[in-house]
Amino acid sequence: MKITYDWLKDYLQTKNSENQLLDKLTDIGLEVEQIENTSADLNKFIVAKIIKTEKHPNADRLKVCDVDIGKKKLIKVVCGAENAKENLITIYASPGAIIPKNKMEITISQIRGITSFGMLCSEFELNLSEESEGIIDLIPTKFKKRIGKKYFNNNISNLIDLSITPNRPDCLGVRGIARDLATAGFGKLKTSKPNKIKFIGKQKIGVKILKEKNQGCTAFGSCLITNVKNTESPKWLKDKLTSVGQKPISAIVDITNYVMLDLNRPLHAYDADKINKGIIVRNAKKGESFKALDNKEYKLDEGMCVIADNSGVLGLGGIIGGIRSGTEIQTKNVLIESAYFISRSIRKTSKILNIDTDAKFRFERGIDPLSIEEGLIKSAKLIKDICGGEISKIDIQNTTKFKETNIKFEIELFEKISGFKISNKEILKILNNLGFEIKNDKKFLRLKVPSWRPDITQPIDVVEELVRIHGYDKIKKIDPIKVRSKPTLNKSQKLFHFLQRAIASKGYQETITWSFTDSKINDLFKFNMKNIEIVNPISSDLNVLRNSILSNLIMYINKNLDRGFKDLSFFEIGPVFYGSNPGEQKTVIGGLRSGKVSRSSWLEKERNVDIFDIKKDVIQTLAESGYENLKISIDEKTPSYYHPGKSGRIFFNKEKEKVVAYFGEIHPNILKKIDIKTEALIGFEIFIDNLKEQKKSLKDQKIKYEISDYQKSERDFAFVIDKNFKSQELIDVILDVDQELIKNVNIFDIYEGENIPKDKKSIALNVTIQSMTKTLKEEDLEKINNLIIDTVENKTGAKIRS
Amino acid sequence: MSDLKKIKEEFLSKLRGNLNLSEINQIKSDLFGKNGLISLQFKKIGTIAEAERKKFASNLNILKVELQELINSKINEIEINEINEKLEKEKIDITLPERSFVRGKIHPVSQTIDEISSIFSEIGFSVEEGPDVENEYNNFTALNTPDNHPARDMHDTFYLDQNKEKLLRTHTSPVQIRTMLKSKPPFKIIAPGRTYRSDSDQTHSPMFHQVEGLHIDKNINMSHLKGCLNYFIKEFFEVDKIKMRFRPSHFPFTEPSAEVDIGYKIKDGKIVIGEGDKWLEILGCGMVHPNVLKNVKVDPEKYQGYAFGIGIDRLAMLKYGINDLRSFFECDYRWLNHFGFDPLDVPTNYRGLSR
Numbered sequence A: 001m002k003i004t005y006d007w008l009k010d011y012l013q014t015k016n017s018e019n020q021l022l023d024k025l026t027d028i029g030l031e032v033e034q035i036e037n038t039s040a041d042l043n044k045f046i047v048a049k050i051i052k053t054e055k056h057p058n059a060d061r062l063k064v065c066d067v068d069i070g071k072k073k074l075i076k077v078v079c080g081a082e083n084a085k086e087n088l089i090t091i092y093a094s095p096g097a098i099i100p101k102n103k104m105e106i107t108i109s110q111i112r113g114i115t116s117f118g119m120l121c122s123e124f125e126l127n128l129s130e131e132s133e134g135i136i137d138l139i140p141t142k143f144k145k146r147i148g149k150k151y152f153n154n155n156i157s158n159l160i161d162l163s164i165t166p167n168r169p170d171c172l173g174v175r176g177i178a179r180d181l182a183t184a185g186f187g188k189l190k191t192s193k194p195n196k197i198k199f200i201g202k203q204k205i206g207v208k209i210l211k212e213k214n215q216g217c218t219a220f221g222s223c224l225i226t227n228v229k230n231t232e233s234p235k236w237l238k239d240k241l242t243s244v245g246q247k248p249i250s251a252i253v254d255i256t257n258y259v260m261l262d263l264n265r266p267l268h269a270y271d272a273d274k275i276n277k278g279i280i281v282r283n284a285k286k287g288e289s290f291k292a293l294d295n296k297e298y299k300l301d302e303g304m305c306v307i308a309d310n311s312g313v314l315g316l317g318g319i320i321g322g323i324r325s326g327t328e329i330q331t332k333n334v335l336i337e338s339a340y341f342i343s344r345s346i347r348k349t350s351k352i353l354n355i356d357t358d359a360k361f362r363f364e365r366g367i368d369p370l371s372i373e374e375g376l377i378k379s380a381k382l383i384k385d386i387c388g389g390e391i392s393k394i395d396i397q398n399t400t401k402f403k404e405t406n407i408k409f410e411i412e413l414f415e416k417i418s419g420f421k422i423s424n425k426e427i428l429k430i431l432n433n434l435g436f437e438i439k440n441d442k443k444f445l446r447l448k449v450p451s452w453r454p455d456i457t458q459p460i461d462v463v464e465e466l467v468r469i470h471g472y473d474k475i476k477k478i479d480p481i482k483v484r485s486k487p488t489l490n491k492s493q494k495l496f497h498f499l500q501r502a503i504a505s506k507g508y509q510e511t512i513t514w515s516f517t518d519s520k521i522n523d524l525f526k527f528n529m530k531n532i533e534i535v536n537p538i539s540s541d542l543n544v545l546r547n548s549i550l551s552n553l554i555m556y557i558n559k560n561l562d563r564g565f566k567d568l569s570f571f572e573i574g575p576v577f578y579g580s581n582p583g584e585q586k587t588v589i590g591g592l593r594s595g596k597v598s599r600s601s602w603l604e605k606e607r608n609v610d611i612f613d614i615k616k617d618v619i620q621t622l623a624e625s626g627y628e629n630l631k632i633s634i635d636e637k638t639p640s641y642y643h644p645g646k647s648g649r650i651f652f653n654k655e656k657e658k659v660v661a662y663f664g665e666i667h668p669n670i671l672k673k674i675d676i677k678t679e680a681l682i683g684f685e686i687f688i689d690n691l692k693e694q695k696k697s698l699k700d701q702k703i704k705y706e707i708s709d710y711q712k713s714e715r716d717f718a719f720v721i722d723k724n725f726k727s728q729e730l731i732d733v734i735l736d737v738d739q740e741l742i743k744n745v746n747i748f749d750i751y752e753g754e755n756i757p758k759d760k761k762s763i764a765l766n767v768t769i770q771s772m773t774k775t776l777k778e779e780d781l782e783k784i785n786n787l788i789i790d791t792v793e794n795k796t797g798a799k800i801r802s
Numbered sequence B: 001m002s003d004l005k006k007i008k009e010e011f012l013s014k015l016r017g018n019l020n021l022s023e024i025n026q027i028k029s030d031l032f033g034k035n036g037l038i039s040l041q042f043k044k045i046g047t048i049a050e051a052e053r054k055k056f057a058s059n060l061n062i063l064k065v066e067l068q069e070l071i072n073s074k075i076n077e078i079e080i081n082e083i084n085e086k087l088e089k090e091k092i093d094i095t096l097p098e099r100s101f102v103r104g105k106i107h108p109v110s111q112t113i114d115e116i117s118s119i120f121s122e123i124g125f126s127v128e129e130g131p132d133v134e135n136e137y138n139n140f141t142a143l144n145t146p147d148n149h150p151a152r153d154m155h156d157t158f159y160l161d162q163n164k165e166k167l168l169r170t171h172t173s174p175v176q177i178r179t180m181l182k183s184k185p186p187f188k189i190i191a192p193g194r195t196y197r198s199d200s201d202q203t204h205s206p207m208f209h210q211v212e213g214l215h216i217d218k219n220i221n222m223s224h225l226k227g228c229l230n231y232f233i234k235e236f237f238e239v240d241k242i243k244m245r246f247r248p249s250h251f252p253f254t255e256p257s258a259e260v261d262i263g264y265k266i267k268d269g270k271i272v273i274g275e276g277d278k279w280l281e282i283l284g285c286g287m288v289h290p291n292v293l294k295n296v297k298v299d300p301e302k303y304q305g306y307a308f309g310i311g312i313d314r315l316a317m318l319k320y321g322i323n324d325l326r327s328f329f330e331c332d333y334r335w336l337n338h339f340g341f342d343p344l345d346v347p348t349n350y351r352g353l354s355r
Helices: A018-027 A038-042 A140-146 A174-183 A235-243 A251-263 A343-353 A358-365 A369-387 A412-418 A424-434 A459-470 A491-504 A519-525 A550-562 A611-627 A668-674 A727-737 A778-796 B003-016 B021-032 B037-047 B050-090 B108-122 B150-154 B174-182 B222-237 B290-295 B312-320 B325-329 B333-339
Strands: A002-004 A031-036 A045-055 A063-068 A075-079 A089-093 A109-111 A114-116 A159-163 A206-209 A217-226 A268-271 A278-283 A289-291 A297-299 A305-309 A312-316 A334-341 A395-398 A406-410 A437-440 A444-448 A569-577 A585-594 A632-635 A642-652 A661-666 A681-687 A713-722 A742-751 A760-769 B133-135 B166-168 B187-196 B207-217 B244-251 B254-267 B270-273 B278-288 B304-311
Touching: A018 A031, A018 A159, A018 A174, A018 B244, A045 A140, A075 A114, A089 A140, A174 A251, A174 A424, A206 A217, A206 A395, A217 A278, A217 A369, A235 A251, A251 A268, A251 A358, A251 A369, A278 A334, A289 A312, A305 A343, A334 A343, A334 A369, A343 A358, A406 A412, A406 A459, A412 A459, A412 B222, A424 A437, A424 A444, A424 A459, A459 B244, A459 B254, A491 A569, A491 A585, A491 A611, A519 A550, A519 A668, A550 A569, A550 A585, A550 A668, A550 A681, A585 A611, A611 A632, A611 A642, A611 A661, A611 A681, A661 A668, A713 A778, A727 A742, A727 A760, A727 A778, A760 A778, B003 B021, B003 B037, B003 B050, B021 B037, B021 B050, B037 B050, B108 B187, B108 B207, B108 B222, B108 B312, B174 B187, B174 B207, B174 B290, B207 B222, B207 B278, B207 B312, B222 B244, B222 B254, B222 B278, B222 B304, B222 B312, B244 B278, B254 B304, B270 B312, B278 B290, B278 B312, B304 B312, B312 B325
Parallel strands: A206 A278
Antiparallel strands: A002 A159, A031 A159, A045 A063, A045 A089, A063 A075, A109 A114, A217 A334, A217 A395, A268 A334, A278 A305, A289 A297, A305 A312, A406 A444, A437 A444, A569 A585, A585 A681, A632 A642, A642 A661, A661 A681, A713 A760, A742 A760, B133 B166, B187 B207, B207 B304, B244 B254, B254 B270, B254 B278, B278 B304
């Protein structure tokens, strides 16, 4: 909502400064979004007279004018207007001026080799009218004495742009804002005398609101003004509209706009002679269409509220009028419409047709239903004053009668909510000034809500009005008490935080990427899931929710590789989605590592990162997070985006369906498709939701401390075993030989090649044996030694290597 | 000259020479070995006349000790020299670079969430969560924002179906609804998380982060709200004084509603929070609307309280001097490295939020 202090002063008697106004507006919830200093810009537009014109030497259509701008010397201005001729009085924009239409700044510039010291303006360029042919031709008698003076009034006040919250339609008119300000003690509200007006005859154009299902119009007021002479608006009206950035068009249109901005009362003016027989307010029929004032043809849906005549649709009620019945400069008879449309209907229609107009904006927020007559009278009087004519009696058709809202307000509620007290006298004063009608019972007030406040429906809304006007700065501060009755984080939240930092501590940079991604990339990682499409994506490359945490990560790692970085470790912890219903998401921590380890090191031999680097990161993280005592199992079943031979699936115990993590090389096909250039790219995903909640808290885990002080022995073995045999299984077999005595099994060599059959491999391992109860004797050790060999040979088909 | 004197003179002079370890060991064995000169003298003791014996034995012992000590100190000296020589040889250029290390970093948004959680933890809030995909009811209707409400236009919503029933949550407020529906008052929670709006420029991105706050109990009023936020802002920005302004605003799910500005100034191109006469909007809040409480089966006659919503990214930008919101999500290695935090820097109450 754009206003000026000057316009506010039509309703407000005050001597406060503009800065005080700005503060007050903000204090009462009418947020000042922007101030545009229009007057300073407009100082550079000067009344000037062309003394001489010559053809531009280098351009046929241009003229070089000597212009009198009230200084001793004439200045040269290049101009392309046909009407630029000697003795024309016009408006000159000096260097530094900003052209209101296109916001271009005027500079001294060379135009085809001739220096032009400014510009001569058209009405169009100054937002004075739509006239763009030629430069302004000012009336000599009026302006010949003003040559060299500023064209625009010096005291045009700043344009104040307010951000009005959707609950305050009453402040979409200058008068409403003035009322709020006056209530808050900023000046005194001027009460204007009702306009006296002479009605002649009945409104002869019949109006009918059809009783239909979901009729969007509940009241239609109208007034016919005959024998008018439509014209350009007088200067005061043009100034008013331009001061808030509106474009003057013609007196009749300008008046309807002015009344809307002034009283928040949208009106529509019809050329009465173009209405075929009478007005019918009805639901649109299927297939109907009409051409609106924005020159677009709209196809209407069944049920949209239209204003029609016997020939068809004239306009969309409360949204936009049609070309067919629009007023023109030749219009002789005008029908003014002042109606009430239901916000739901307005909103629905404008959404479907994608139309946004000042009227629509107001009706969907709620117009004062009792302002129909006031709007008609004010506009009719102005039309008569400016365009002449006779005003008919006012006709108002209603389908439903407005019911005012009554609220029983317990005064105590104010303190209960706000935490502070104000006197009853103050309460009454505020409510009275806001327009409430009050009946004072002892403990409560019976309030009749003003018709222009559709937002106030219950006692809590009244509390807000009182706090708002009295001042939010009066709310006290009660310091919070430092008491915690519930743990801040639950176990899974603690795990989230722990994993996040555990992974970061292994050299990974945390990233946060969109929860959506490009379906083309998602296709590579969605595995057995379906794309979850966003109906209205912000761009076509962010069109699906991500099924995997790796899709965005791989794109961003690629971007960084393109920047010339090589050895990168990125991770993200966040949601991935497996369905479009709420809750069909899981929390995943995913990471990628690229490039090499110890690149160009003087100390170490460089090598590509490999899956055992990333396996270490995952296993270490799980151990650190408290899963060290769970039996970790690993198999080869991984999604298709991993290298099928170099990737693994981790689960606890034998619960294969609850995948704890995947790790592995990213499939070479994907690297090719995305065109990633790096020596190696390894990834992992940990599925947090599949990590069991630890039953024991840290304090319970720590209680039992058991160690053995008896001597431990280490024995080395080497087994020749099938090439495809999993080393993990071999370890498990050995551990199972004697769970009490065998403390650890460590593989220290894998060998294939000479002396080993082709389909076999040799696994060398070291077994730690220790008893909790005694020192083992040589024969005890020999016994367990043989047991290990026998068991392994029997269970796995391996042979001990001699 | 007695034998002892002879031995003494001979070997003292030998040991004075420049000897290596094996030469010394030879001397040691010549003296103390099985048939060493000193050992032989000891064997002689029995053959010496009784009157002389005691004196001889005493002299012999003195000589033995003297020679032994001399030998030991000689050995010690050589060993020390050998070690010193070895150390000298092993000397390396310790200014050569160490083994390279990689530092992981925590994203500033995550760090900020942890800071926020730590602050609210101290005053008794616990953390709740909700899904990123929401239904229309939880995101709007239950929050007193029915379908025809113009406030819905303030949120450019991403939808997942044509009927507009499933959407990406536009704020964290639906967590209020979920929390209150699943349990009974009092409620005292914060809910940080991802939120989504179809909007993109320097100050808007299609995904951003919010933290929701909700405190419902008997007699929780606007003074509690103001006190709580004042405390939070002061703690978060780690300043002693804060300038804070409550401004009336409108959110369908709170009544009365307020927007909160903090005072700041620009000094040497950097933003200073808590001083100056400029205002910056940082959050929205208000008393939970009775309609919302009714929607979640909480009796507004008995219970009341406040809610707030804070833009996490925005707070992080202010605190850490980050200019462009979009850079949070662009994953530029240089940016992450510069603005990220060490994983060991966990914000806690006792260590403080930051170093």
